[in-house]
Amino acid sequence: MNMKARGAVLRIVGAAVGAGALTWAAVIGGVTGSSGTADIATKSIADEGPGYAIEDFAYPNADKILAEQKIKLKSGDGHILLAQCTGAPELMEVFSHQNEKICFRVTGDKGYLSLEIPAVFGIKGNAYSSQVNMTTGTEEKSFTVSKDSWTAVGETADEQGRDFMLLEIRTSK
Missing domain, CATH: 1.20.5 (Single alpha-helices involved in coiled-coils or other helix-helix interfaces)
Structure with a gap:
C-alpha cells in the first residue's frame, strides 16, 4: 500500500x-x-407487556352522518347500527319531526346506542325488546317499545305534547 x-x-x-x-x-x-458510576439497568421489554388499546365505543363516521343527515350518533356497543330504511321488518324505525324516518338494524343478543335525535314522536319496534330514554327540558323519561308494532313516545305520549329528544336505545332478545 x-x-x-x-x-x-x-x-x-x-x-x-x-x-x-x-x-x-x-x-x-x-x-x-449521582455517584459518577454508570447505572445502566437492563430489563426485558417483553416483561412490560403490550400497551393497552382503549376503545371509546364512538360511533364510526359520526361527524359525517351529523353533517349529511342531521343525526347525532355518539357511542354504542356496535349492535345497533344506522341503516337505510327499506321497510324490512327487522328494522327499528324512529319517527321525528326533524328527520322524518330513521332506521336502525339490531344484531346480537342485546344492543346499546347513545344518540341525539330531536322531536321524536313514534317508534316502530322489531323482534327485540326495546327501551328508549328521552328528555324534554330537564325531565327524562323512558318508554318501552312494543315488539313489531308502533309505540307512541315523546310528544305523542306526553299529556302536554312537548318535544322530546331521543338519547338512548337499548335492545335485548
Whole structure:
C-alpha cells in the first residue's frame, strides 16, 4: 500500500474511533448516577407487556352522518347500527319531526346506542325488546317499545305534547 492510501485509511479509522468514543461518552454521561458510576439497568421489554388499546365505543363516521343527515350518533356497543330504511321488518324505525324516518338494524343478543335525535314522536319496534330514554327540558323519561308494532313516545305520549329528544336505545332478545 502506498503512503497516500495508508494515510487515507488512517484518517478514516481515526475518525471512526473518535466518533465511537464520543458516542460512548454521551451514553455513559446520560446514564451516570449521582455517584459518577454508570447505572445502566437492563430489563426485558417483553416483561412490560403490550400497551393497552382503549376503545371509546364512538360511533364510526359520526361527524359525517351529523353533517349529511342531521343525526347525532355518539357511542354504542356496535349492535345497533344506522341503516337505510327499506321497510324490512327487522328494522327499528324512529319517527321525528326533524328527520322524518330513521332506521336502525339490531344484531346480537342485546344492543346499546347513545344518540341525539330531536322531536321524536313514534317508534316502530322489531323482534327485540326495546327501551328508549328521552328528555324534554330537564325531565327524562323512558318508554318501552312494543315488539313489531308502533309505540307512541315523546310528544305523542306526553299529556302536554312537548318535544322530546331521543338519547338512548337499548335492545335485548
